[in-house]
Amino acid sequence: MTNSNATKAAMAIVQLIAILVGIGVGLWVFQLVTR
């Protein structure tokens, strides 16, 4: 896999999406359990 800035930026976006999805899942599970 190349180490170009474009590849790194793509990885950063993938990781940002993962964090946002994870926060959403955490909020959803918390609402589900404590309802």
Next chain:
Amino acid sequence: MSAATVRRVVVMFLGLTIVAAGMTLVFLSMRAVMDIGGTCASGGPYAITTPCPEGAAALLPLGLIVGLIGLWMYAVTSSKLPGPRLTLLTWSALFLSLGWNFWQYGLNPPMAATGVVWGWIICGVVFVAMGALPLFGLFNRDVAKALFWADAPSDNPVDPYPHGVRAPLRQGPTPPVSSEDSLPDALERLAALHSSGAITDAEFAAAKRRILEGQ
């Protein structure tokens, strides 16, 4: 993009999603417990004065365990991919977010408590200090690049000795050998060649003359 790389990206994505979800659960369940004064109990034979909020107390250890599993998935795969390395920063994210809870509830305590809850403020100071530790690495460009924004390691490292050629162990010119040491040896080798029949009498005489003349 190879199949192995795609697999790494998928596992990395899942791992980081699980880390973020686990950390969110820990953050929210800690707030739920602090909302009722910071301590609670559930089960057991004793009379419970402050029951735990429904499900919230179990989510705290669960979030930590699940988050650690996700962190392992992320750390293993992201180390082989280019771009952000957030493994160390999850430490900061966890302690700073929980430190935020301690500060917020310490300064504005819930329920009947009034004024500042110094026990929570002390916890807040400790948590913020612990969470800030990895962030000092951001001040040094080289450290930050190595820890937080790295290149992917090469799957096929460059062979320093292409075509099987190895560099000599010792570099530089060969040290000269004194003629006093080499002359008898050369004559002995020449005599051995002559006696074995490898060279003729004429060749032997010519070679011997060249050796003696130092050519």
